[in-house]
Amino acid sequence: MNTGDMAISVRGLTKTFGSRTVVDHFDMDVPKGAIYGFLGPNGSGKTTTIRMMCGLLIPNGGSGQCLGYDILTEPQSIKENVGYMTQRFSLYEDLTIRENLDFIARMYRMKNRKTDVDDALKGLGLTDRANQLAGTLSGGWKQRLSLACCMLHDPQLLLLDEPTAGVDPKARRDFWDEIRRLSAKGVTVLVSTHYMDEAVQCDYIAYIAYGKKLIDGPAPDIPDMIGLNTWRIEGPNITKMEAEMRRTAGVEQVARFGSVLHVSSTDGAALDRVAAEHRKKGTYHWQKQKGGLEEAFIYLMATATDNFTEPKEAAE
Amino acid sequence: MSFSFTRFGAVLFKEFVQMRRDRITFGMMIGVPIMQLLLFGFAINSDPKHLPTLVEMADQGPVTRAVLMGMKTSAYFNFQGIVTSQEDGDRALRDGSASFVVVIPPGFERDVVRGLAPEILLSTDASDPSAAGAAVGAISGIVDKAVRQTLTGPLHYAASAADPFSVTVHKQYNPEGRTSTNIVPGLLGIILSMTMVMITAVAIVRETERGTMEALIATPVRPFEVMLGKIMPYVLVGYVQTLVFLMAAHFLFEVPFIGSPFAFFAGFNLYIVVNLALGFLISTVAKSQMQAMQISFFTLLPSILLSGFMFPFAGMPGWAQTIGTAIPATHFLRLTRKVMLKGADLADISSDMFAMAIIMLVIVTVALKRYRQTLD
Structure with missing residues (x-):
């Protein structure tokens, strides 16, 4: 595969915290324009891997590129071009919806800040509630606002870390509609999730457990690769x-x-x-x-759990 | 890669909006210092007067009455009654109903006239030495004066024959011995330290605790822009506090400001920076806002007790003075008192400035080292 077609391409990524190896020689290729599902149990190292790929954490070993920028030497350029949505709601609850969007826009030094923020509000359908405090929004709306903040600067790559954890099914469906809309526009999406029904919607899937990648490939091929x-x-x-x-x-x-x-x-x-x-x-x-994806994941999770019970400590 | 004023400005603006929305904290920053100033300024008095006093009189002549009258007019002593035996007096001291018992010996007046220099016994409850100290210091002068005034006319010879002792008290800088003159400048140091350290630490830790820090550093913003943007608003709060303070000191407590305003301004800015650095250091250690609050409180207590704010610095043992010297408030207190009360200029406070600069250097070094570690 030509790395020019890859939004993300990493080799041998390793991260240790003290004596614990949280991510162990991780390889991954995310093709441009794809929805890439990143699966694995809690504490398997998904968040750490995503953080390394967007320049938030410096890996102890390995190399790679994200959108053509070196993850070791050009984290600043990666940050400019990537939208990263964290696991927790990470906007300011004591700022209004508009103030949150405006703040993020200023972080990216956007030229037409006012129009872009207005457009984002319109896109969310929150123009009337622009002056409401973000903390008063429901869980589903918070996620959509977070996503809008990540998309404000028109990134080519979206990194979503368990974006739908704790959100009701209707809001999850809406959220995924939005992700597919973005993907159709050519945005590459890397999304980590626990939900099987969400994994099924991905073009590619990688399964990670205890810091090691167990399997990856196009979603339809996964069951055959496992051979169930x-x-x-x-x-x-x-x-x-x-x-x-x-x-x-x-x-x-x-x-x-x-x-x-x-x-x-x-x-x-x-x-x-x-x-x-x-x-x-x-x-x-x-x-x-x-064999479908469901069985494949249940199989993977069962083996991963075995793998996981040995060393008790978990790392996010 | 360079510093962006847009991003710095955005963080600054956001911080102000959050400060405005958090009414309780905002009220605490402005309201509490004023309240403390009023409370401490008016309430704390290390030169207390009108202390309850009992008299055991074994002599009732005019000289005795003159002595008691003199004590009464000094306002230190507030006569509550007469005891007839030593036991009664001791009991009153023990249960706290009296701070002093004055014992006039039998034949006091006769002995005075004979020139035998009789003794008046002043029993005092010394369990709170600072409460009784001033009155004890004043008593011999008061008595001496009272006795001399009575010994006129034919008894004049006795006055000149009386013990030629004299007590000279010369109170410099604070001739009236007013506590507020001393305590108000000191209080500024304590309140600035409290606000700057605690609020800075909490404001930074809050961002980590709520998870917003992660989203923030995922944007192109640089750590330096975040830090500066978060800290500047509190510097401004410190300026407002100081202004309110100086005005209250001047108009309410009539504390003089006779030194160089420039020297004060320089010292005060350095002090603010030291405290911000300390708050920043605490934020790299604390994992939650609660912890940040607790650690800040631990640093506050020595600032109050060992800096010379509460108790005289010179009276502390050597080791305590060593600890006190490492506290920024100690130096700011000296500096402020020097400038406000003694008319010092920049040259006079250079040693205090130097000490604060060293403390700052140490704190900043440790804080930056820790900050790099927590980034991971």
Whole structure:
């Protein structure tokens, strides 16, 4: 891949805090214009990685570029061209909506500050409430205001660190509509998330656990890369069946989706044998299906958790 | 890569807006110093008068009455009554109902006339030495004067025969011995220190605690622009406080200002910078606003107790003086008293300025070192 097509391209990124290695030899390529999902459990090092990529933290090892600027030597240029939205609401609650936008605009020394702020307010639909204190906004509106602040200086790259944590489903959907709109305009988006339904909306995905990258690639390819075989089971008393499946040898993973059960295994032949046996009984309806992202992530999380229980300490 | 006035101005403006919205803190910065000034200026008095006094009289002649009258007119003593025995007097001292017991010995007047120099006993409750000190110092003069005034006419010879002792008290710079003249300039140092250190530390830590610092440093703003923009408003608050203070000192307490205003201005600015640096240092240590507040309070107490504000510096043991010398308030206090009360100019306060400069250098060095670490 040509680095010219990459918004972000890092190699061997490593960060240690004291004796703890929080990010360990991390490689990643984010193609321009893509929505790139960054997944992993709490404390896996997602935030630290994002901070290193936008010039907020200097890595202990490794190299890379972000929008063509070296992450080690040109953090100032990266900051000028990147929009970074932090995990927590990080605007001033005791400033009004307009004052917050205006403050950020001045941080980027924008030329047509007044018009840009007015446009942003109009885009948010908050023109009437411009003089309301930001602290009085609801969670969903706070996130949208944060996003508007990040987008104020028209960055080519957006870094969103768990932007929808603790936001209600409707607001999350609106938020993602906005992200897709921006992506359609050519903005590259790197977004970290916990939510499966959000991961599914990404073009590319990287999964990180305990500071190490487990897998990355185009979202549709991820299930194949993991190589999970999946059967879908439907029928009466699915809870009893779930318990039975968890005890059955040859079944590596059992995931329940409402009244439907997905059983998976990396050993396809073994799983097929289990399926054949049960289909003879005829109580349940078994159907083989292509492994989806959901199963893939449940599988990754299960292995990551194992990985994680050994050393207890967590780092964000 | 250079300093941007746009960004610095934006931080400055934002800080003012936040200051205005935070009514309680704003009120504290302006209102509390005035209240403290009024309280301490009027309430603290290390030269107390009208202290409750009892008399044990074993002699009731005109000389005795003259002595008691003299004590009464001095205003130090407020006669509450007469005791008839030593036990009664001791009990009154013990339970605090009297600060003094004056014992006139039997045959006092006769002995005075005979030139035997009899003794008047002044028993005092010395558990609070500063309360009784002034009155004790004044008593012999008062008595002597009273006795001499009575010994006129045929008794004139006794007056000249009386002990030729004389007590000379010469109070310089504060001839009336008014405490407010001493305490008001000192209070300025303490209040400036309190506001500058605490408010600066809290304002910076608040930004980290609320998570806004992270978003702020993700923008192209430089750390220096943030620091300067955050600190400048409080420098202005310090100026306003000082102005209010000097006006109150002049109009309310009639504290003179006879020295060089320029010398005061120079010293006062240096003092503000030292305190801001200290607040900045605390902000690099504290993890929450609460911690910043607590640490600030810990630095405040020595400023009050060891700087010479509360107790005379010269009276402290050597080790305490050493600690006191490391406190910026100590030097600002000396400087202010020198300029306001003794008419000092820049040359007279150079040693204080020098000491503050050294303290500042140490604080800034440590603060910058810590600040670099916390960036990570």
